[in-house]
Ligand SMILES: Nc1ncnc2c1ncn2[C@@H]1O[C@H](COP(=O)(O)OP(=O)(O)OP(=O)(O)O)[C@@H](O)[C@H]1O
């Protein structure tokens with residue numbers, strides 16, 4: 104964070120100083136809500152969690168070097184605190200104030216039903232070639248992760264890449280109020296969290312909050328021309344619109360898309376500034392759209408088309424369990440995509456599996472896609488149908504939802520298994536050298552253990568990259 108005195112922090116969040124001997128002591132380190140992460144000069148944020156109350160760790164944070172604590176109550180003698188009625192709200196206000204003091208930063212907000220983290224990682228990698236870039240690790244995209252990331256920015260930060268997620272209407276607008284983006288990217292509107300939102304229109308309205316937050320003057324909305332619901336958001340923004348996609352009329356587009364034997368896409372990046380060949384090190388055709396969105400942002404901030412294409416080509420999987428490819432010594436390729444799943448990302452992963460298999464025997468080990476509400480059973484039947492249609496050789500359906508998946512996959516050699524352990528047992532028995540095994544389900548299914556157990560007895564020859 105930029106250096107701020109405790110008095111300035113208190114002013115920014117409308118807080119009251121308690122137990123502060125020197126209000127001019129400055130926060131010069133990072134802002135943390137995990138006391139174990141606090142270092143010298145840091146600010147500790149005492150959040151109340153389900154299992155633990157941050158206030159209990161305030162003294163430890165100060166011992167670890169924190170200059171003060173952002174807290175809901177005074178936390179005792181010798182523990183300087185800025186006391187506010189709502190710590191989470193204050194964290195957002197502090198982030199807003201810090202950003203306000205860093206006017207040179209370009210803030211990029213990203214949303215979509217699938218691909219936010221993948222695109223965030225790609226974009227951070229590409230922009231990193233152009234200027235100092237701050238982006239959250241993994242999927243740190245909610246009301247806490249968002250301000251936490253903003254507070255990592257400093258005077259030398261040029262780009263701030265933020266992943267915006269929503270579980271209810273208004274969430275994305277609230278994130279945009281904390282860190283108003285100049286550039287907003289909407290990747291797609293799918294059916295993730297359909298159970299909570301009730302309809303796809305409600306999901307679309309929630310994602311549109313991002314483009315509604317963009318400024319009229321220099322704002323830019325990067326919209327996926329291949330997704331009609333996203334393309335229609337051009338009407339919802341005052342910002343200039345930059346369309347991306349495979350569509351002929353997309354301003355930044357991909358031509359001549361091909362997948363190599365490992366399922367990695369290459370294409371020609373075409374934009375008003377020229378064209379350049381892109382060869383991605385990521386697996387699956389869905390990364391064409393993700394990389395186009397990243398390219399559009401990079402071009403927008405002044406990078407050249409060849410520079411963008413080259414930078415895209417050196418990006419590798421950066422966040423765990425998303426199409427994480429590992430080859431075992433005896434030639435089994437395990438594709439761990441068990442980070443999460445919804446109907447669109449399931450379909451994307453299955454298509455990638457089909458491309459990767461290319462003559463090898465393919466396995467889909469699939470578990471439940473959660474949070475689909477009443478649409479759940481039909482969505483699982485449909486995924487089974489797609490698995491069969493794509494010519495996947497073996498299907499292992501895990502857990503109570505297995506029946507629905509197998510119902511859709513009639514004609515395919517499919518087996519229901521009760522749980523992760525049963526899936527591992529079956530795979531250990533039947534997988535042969537040369538096979539390609541995709542593992543995918545929602546986080547709650549814990550299927551990443553299928554991948555790790557399958558690899559446990561093996562020595563990985565390569566992770567994320569091909570030999
Ligand atoms: N454009 C896309 N279309 C469909 N599936 C995608 C796309 N991009 C990534 N995926 C797949 O979706 C899953 C989640 O990817 P990623 O973590 O990038 O998305 P996310 O939007 O950040 O998810 P979350 O909402 O959990 O934060 C992975 O399995 C990934 O392979």
Ligand SMILES: [Mg+2]
Pocket residue numbers: 219220221241242243244266
């Ligand atoms: Mg994410």
